Amino acid sequence: PEDVGILAIELIVPSVYVDQTELEAYDGVSAGKYTIGLGQQKMGFCSNREDINSLCLTVVQKLMERHNIQPSEIGRLEVGTETIIDKSKSVKTVLMQLFEPHGVTDIEGVDSTNACYGGTAALLNSIAWIESSSWNGRFALVVAADIAVYAKGGARPTGGAGAVAMLIGPNAPLVFDRGTRASYVKHAYDFYKPDLTSEYPVVDGKLSIQCYLGALDNTYQLYKKNVAKREGGEISLQDFDGVLFHSPYCKLVQKSLARLALNDFVQASSEDRSKKFPGLEKFENVSLENSYFDREVEQAFVALSKEDFKTKTTPSLLVASQVGNMYTASLYGGLVSYLVSKDITELVGNKIMLYSYGSGLAASIFSMTFASKIDERFRNLISNLSHVKGMLQQRQKVDPKIFEDTLQIRHDTCHSAPFEPNSRVDDFFPGTYYLVKIDDKHRRFYERM
Numbered sequence: 333p334e335d336v337g338i339l340a341i342e343l344i345v346p347s348v349y350v351d352q353t354e355l356e357a358y359d360g361v362s363a364g365k366y367t368i369g370l371g372q373q374k375m376g377f378c379s380n381r382e383d384i385n386s387l388c389l390t391v392v393q394k395l396m397e398r399h400n401i402q403p404s405e406i407g408r409l410e411v412g413t414e415t416i417i418d419k420s421k422s423v424k425t426v427l428m429q430l431f432e433p434h435g436v437t438d439i440e441g442v443d444s445t446n447a448c449y450g451g452t453a454a455l456l457n458s459i460a461w462i463e464s465s466s467w468n469g470r471f472a473l474v475v476a477a478d479i480a481v482y483a484k485g486g487a488r489p490t491g492g493a494g495a496v497a498m499l500i501g502p503n504a505p506l507v508f509d510r511g512t513r514a515s516y517v518k519h520a521y522d523f524y525k526p527d528l529t530s531e532y533p534v535v536d537g538k539l540s541i542q543c544y545l546g547a548l549d550n551t552y553q554l555y556k557k558n559v560a561k562r563e564g565g566e567i568s569l570q571d572f573d574g575v576l577f578h579s580p581y582c583k584l585v586q587k588s589l590a591r592l593a594l595n596d597f598v599q600a601s602s603e604d605r606s607k608k609f610p611g612l613e614k615f616e617n618v619s620l621e622n623s624y625f626d627r628e629v630e631q632a633f634v635a636l637s638k639e640d641f642k643t644k645t646t647p648s649l650l651v652a653s654q655v656g657n658m659y660t661a662s663l664y665g666g667l668v669s670y671l672v673s674k675d676i677t678e679l680v681g682n683k684i685m686l687y688s689y690g691s692g693l694a695a696s697i698f699s700m701t702f703a704s705k706i707d708e709r710f711r712n713l714i715s716n717l718s719h720v721k722g723m724l725q726q727r728q729k730v731d732p733k734i735f736e737d738t739l740q741i742r743h744d745t746c747h748s749a750p751f752e753p754n755s756r757v758d759d760f761f762p763g764t765y766y767l768v769k770i771d772d773k774h775r776r777f778y779e780r781m
């Protein structure tokens with residue numbers, strides 16, 4: 333099959349959020365720490381009426397309805413998540429409730445987990461399936477979803493929640509480039525969830541940033557090598573219309589784009605350096621490994637890449653800044669943001685690079701090329717995202733105190749059974765699935781708004 337890629341994409345976010353400026357005041361930190369220091373505006377969160385199953389049910393059902401996709405058209409369905417509520421039963425099997433009533437049970441794939449990388453693992457599996465001898469001509473559906481919550485403290489403002497579903501198939505308007513993908517996987521204890529009774533991770537913030545940036549350096553350099561081998565010639569940031577990142581918080585993404593400029597600089601010949609990087613000669617001996625927290629290097633390359641950040645990356649940060657880290661869904665929320673921030677005529681023929689990172693750690697860089705003509709499929713994909721900005725605006729702001737109380741109740745009850753949550757559901761968006769009860773055998777039951 334040719335042009336395997338994304339045919340449709342759906343995003344859901346919680347209907348409530350806490351304002352990061354208000355949270356700064358409530359937490360008693362200096363004004364600007366979360367909004368300027370981390371680059372976050374609002375943070376979406378869920379009550380105990382929503383769990384990973386309900387988010388995934390909602391996003392899949394909405395995608396199918398909006399694009400009028402029949403259950404029988406899906407041949408593979410995979411979920412990437414790190415929001416684990418069962419050590420055995422996959423979220424995918426829960427989603428089968430949307431397919432079984434239509435007599436559809438022949439759907440491959442289960443769940444993938446490694447921190448924020450699970451959605452990418454699910455995506456790569458689905459692409460491979462379509463390109464394989466096992467493909468049966470049907471679409472793959474990839475779901476990336478998480479509820480990101482941290483214990484009270486410095487990491488809490490980097491939470492968020494949301495889900496993305498992507499319909500994958502041939503002859504797509506957004507096509508995955510072949511043969512150039514680069515990965516970097518190694519053992520690290522930067523962020524992990526060893527306490528199976530808690531939703532909160534154990535996180536070493538500084539180490540996680542170093543791991544994120546180190547994996548970025550490694551995947552970018554390998555990606556460049558892979559492109560050179562396949563297509564010949566050196567590429568750099570200038571070869572991309574869009575550069576998208578997994579976004580734990582937006583400030584890290586800005587630093588990451590600067591990091592790619594630093595990589596281009598380090599790899600350039602001395603002749604190219606003085607031509608393309610004037611005034612940066614004094615950094616010619618800088619080592620990547622020793623510069624993760626080097627302020628001078630960081631500031632110089634953030635300044636150098638300022639315009640690129642504005643044009644290539646900022647369009648992808650709408651959801652990240654307005655909702656927060658959606659873990660596995662973060663990068664794909666970035667893709668949705670990029671698609672809704674531009675007119676379709678500006679998207680035609682775009683080449684974009686995507687960086688996926690999951691602590692622990694697993695990372696990949698891959699790229700996509702958008703169709704060079706606007707056909708019906710391209711137009712459908714884009715027009716079916718026209719509600720996204722409105723959805724973000726329609727959310728309700730909640731006081732930091734209520735946010736904190738809600739998280740506490742979540743924390744206290746997330747594994748209770750039997751349990752019937754009684755918090756309100758009337759502020760949910762139409763079409764939202766929500767938890768009605770957990771019975772004494774820990775079986776979960778849902779209804780839809």
Ligand code: ACO
Nearest residue numbers: 362363364365368369370486487490537538540541544580
């Ligand atoms: N105005 C403007 N900027 C400010 C202010 C202020 N009033 N106060 C602080 N800042 C800046 C700081 O200078 C700092 O900037 P820098 O990153 O350029 O150094 C930034 O705001 C954050 O302040 P810190 O004091 O470093 O914040 P803290 O240590 O409390 O926490 C951290 C930050 C480590 C990111 C924490 O939120 C965390 O652990 N998050 C979760 C881990 C994470 O997201 N890791 C990333 C990759 S892994 C993943 O995706 C989960």
